[in-house]
Amino acid sequence: MAKNQDIIKSIDLISDLRYQITNQIEGKSLLACIQCGVCSSGCTVSQYIDLQPHRVVACLLLGLKDKVLNSNAIWYCSLCHRCTERCPKSVDFSFILALVRNMAVKEGYIPPEYEVSINAVLQHGFTVPYSGDMKKTIDRNRAKFGLPEIIPPKLDELIFIVKETGLEKTLEDAKKKKKEVKI
Amino acid sequence: MDYAFFLGCTIPLRYPQLEAATRAVCNILGIGLKEIHGASCCPEPVAIQSLGIETWLTLGARNLALAEKMNLDVLTVCSGCFETLKTVHVMLGKDKKYFDMVNKILNKIGYEYKGTSKVYNIAEILSEDDIIQKIKNAVSLPLEGIRLASHSGCHLIRPSKILEFDNPERPELMDKILSALGTEVIQYSETVTCCGYCARLNEEIGDDLCEIKFTDLEKNKVEALITVCPACTSQYDLHERKINRDREEKMEIPVIHLPEIMALAFGINPKSENMDIMKRAIRPRKLLEKLKIEI
Numbered sequence: 343m344a345k346n347q348d349i350i351k352s353i354d355l356i357s358d359l360r361y362q363i364t365n366q367i368e369g370k371s372l373l374a375c376i377q378c379g380v381c382s383s384g385c386t387v388s389q390y391i392d393l394q395p396h397r398v399v400a401c402l403l404l405g406l407k408d409k410v411l412n413s414n415a416i417w418y419c420s421l422c423h424r425c426t427e428r429c430p431k432s433v434d435f436s437f438i439l440a441l442v443r444n445m446a447v448k449e450g451y452i453p454p455e456y457e458v459s460i461n462a463v464l465q466h467g468f469t470v471p472y473s474g475d476m477k478k479t480i481d482r483n484r485a486k487f488g489l490p491e492i493i494p495p496k497l498d499e500l501i502f503i504v505k506e507t508g509l510e511k512t513l514e515d516a517k518k519k520k521k522e523v524k525i
Numbered sequence: 526m527d528y529a530f531f532l533g534c535t536i537p538l539r540y541p542q543l544e545a546a547t548r549a550v551c552n553i554l555g556i557g558l559k560e561i562h563g564a565s566c567c568p569e570p571v572a573i574q575s576l577g578i579e580t581w582l583t584l585g586a587r588n589l590a591l592a593e594k595m596n597l598d599v600l601t602v603c604s605g606c607f608e609t610l611k612t613v614h615v616m617l618g619k620d621k622k623y624f625d626m627v628n629k630i631l632n633k634i635g636y637e638y639k640g641t642s643k644v645y646n647i648a649e650i651l652s653e654d655d656i657i658q659k660i661k662n663a664v665s666l667p668l669e670g671i672r673l674a675s676h677s678g679c680h681l682i683r684p685s686k687i688l689e690f691d692n693p694e695r696p697e698l699m700d701k702i703l704s705a706l707g708t709e710v711i712q713y714s715e716t717v718t719c720c721g722y723c724a725r726l727n728e729e730i731g732d733d734l735c736e737i738k739f740t741d742l743e744k745n746k747v748e749a750l751i752t753v754c755p756a757c758t759s760q761y762d763l764h765e766r767k768i769n770r771d772r773e774e775k776m777e778i779p780v781i782h783l784p785e786i787m788a789l790a791f792g793i794n795p796k797s798e799n800m801d802i803m804k805r806a807i808r809p810r811k812l813l814e815k816l817k818i819e820i
Contacts, residue, residue, distance in 0.1 A: 487800075
């Protein structure tokens with residue numbers, strides 16, 4: 343017998359959750375899953391995660407949004423792409439997981455390390471800081487090997503792209519919601 | 526053949542010695558590398574892709590549009606850049622809605638993404654038959670009697686439906702390149718085991734995966750591990766040092782980037798303007814001794 347707290351009421355299911363994935367680029371393959379579990383059996387990080395890949399797909403299809411967003415499975419993926427490679431129904435699970443992480447970010451779940459990366463890209467054009475003293479050191483190291491000067495991107499172009507694609511607003515909203523990432 | 530040379534972040538900014546070796550090797554093999562001015566981070570496939578797929582696609586398409594202006598295909602030296610740029614290229618080629626969305630934004634800053642430049646990883650170019658012949662001709666110091674093993678890494682070979690490079694379960698092309706250097710390439714069980722760098726939000730995963738890898742390499746008496754991705758390279762190099770800390774008998778399996786080992790076989794001085802093979806946590810002292818190279 344299931345305990346009371348394990349029972350999920352149909353009213354709590356997000357019935358269009360699957361479409362929030364399938365209406366995005368490469369998301370349609372989600373619907374092809376037959377729950378065979380090949381993805382989970384070959385998963386590099388299966389022993390570290392609390393929701394196996396085929397269960398993540400099942401939750402997405404059922405509309406169990408919180409269950410997925412509160413799982414560490416979405417953050418511990420090593421991006422080895424074996425799930426996608428081996429799926430007999432061509433479900434692109436490793437990419438769908440990126441779409442799920444996008445969904446989590448919109449809900450306010452952002453690993454601090456990801457914020458560091460996007461801020462570095464917006465401030466320097468690269469994930470590695472490249473300005474001020476850092477730039478001097480890097481340029482000196484490059485000169486030792488006779489390497490050509492780096493012509494970095496125009497930062498206002500990158501800032502424009504981040505704004506126009508909606509990420510700037512997503513990050514501002516996420517700051518207000520600020521939820522702790524389960525890692 | 527000329528390519529638009531996409532450097533990314535890690536190699537030019539953290540490991541310029543790997544860029545130097547790559548340029549030296551390409552120069553010898555007649556592979557022309559043209560600088561892409563104004564390129565940004567690819568953007569990388571962990572954080573930026575996870576934050577917003579539209580942003581990731583548009584920043585990637587901007588980089589590709591720069592190469593298109595040069596009328597050249599793109600050559601990457603980092604598997605992360607390869608995965609991002611090739612995936613952006615393939616996905617936007619199939620999805621008109623996103624193709625238009627990306628271009629609507631890019632047009633406002635004076636770019637157009639057409640999808641005309643193909644994306645290659647350097648290992649792909651080096652494993653072509655005519656280049657293999659050139660490699661064989663360029664070897665002045667055959668790496669005979671050295672037990673080398675390769676690690677293709679994940680983002681060079683999977684997902685194969687997008688990357689279309691090598692066998693995704695039993696990769697062979699890196700070994701084809703290494704064989705051309707006159708070396709014995711060791712086959713081992715954990716060939717396709719992931720380095721765990723991308724699962725870095727849980728440190729334990731990387732620790733465990735590197736332990737598995739090095740246990741197998743040690744069992745097979747491998748004398749150097751050859752990689753193509755800067756993330757795998759630093760992950761293994763630093764973890765080997767970490768594993769060594771708790772051991773009395775230290776391992777010495779240097780992790781060497783593919784162009785570096787090629788440069789060595791081409792007779793390039795390993796500590797010069799063209800490369801610095803000692804710049805790593807686990808230095809290849811025994812390997813150089815065995816090859817009778819003094820530095």
